[in-house]
Amino acid sequence: MTTAFILSATIDRPAAEVWARLTDWPAATAWMPGVRSIRVNDDELIFHTRGRDRTGRVETVEPGRTVVVHSAQGGVSAAYTYTCVPDGGRTTVTLTADCRVEGVWRPFAGLLRTAIRRTDGGQVAALKRVIEAVSPDGRSSAGSSG
Structure with missing residues (x-):
């Protein structure tokens, strides 16, 4: 596979909380751009x-640490x-997107990797915003005053 992008963000929450939110697939629409629902x-x-509808398969899971979702079309x-890598009370999340192109799609490999980068390159930053928008006690921190 050829890497389309690698992006990381440090989220100001413990790894267990980040992992739980990351792998709550139906709720992932909050941080996956363009995805309307996930079953x-x-x-x-x-x-x-x-x-x-597009299908992906959870292929690798190291609970609390790594999950790999694979999809194929044509x-x-x-x-x-x-x-997810714990860092004290914070967690660094890294997303590596790899793309392999075969057959008639091969001449378009660069364009497809660019499209993946544009479409999904904001996932980690969006995940960070979504998780950090909720305070550690479970209340939304949006619009709160201190």
């Missing part, structure tokens, strides 16, 4: 995006590896 069927994720396959 879970065992290790399969059905994403509703751009007016159609000659294009993508693997999204999310890694």
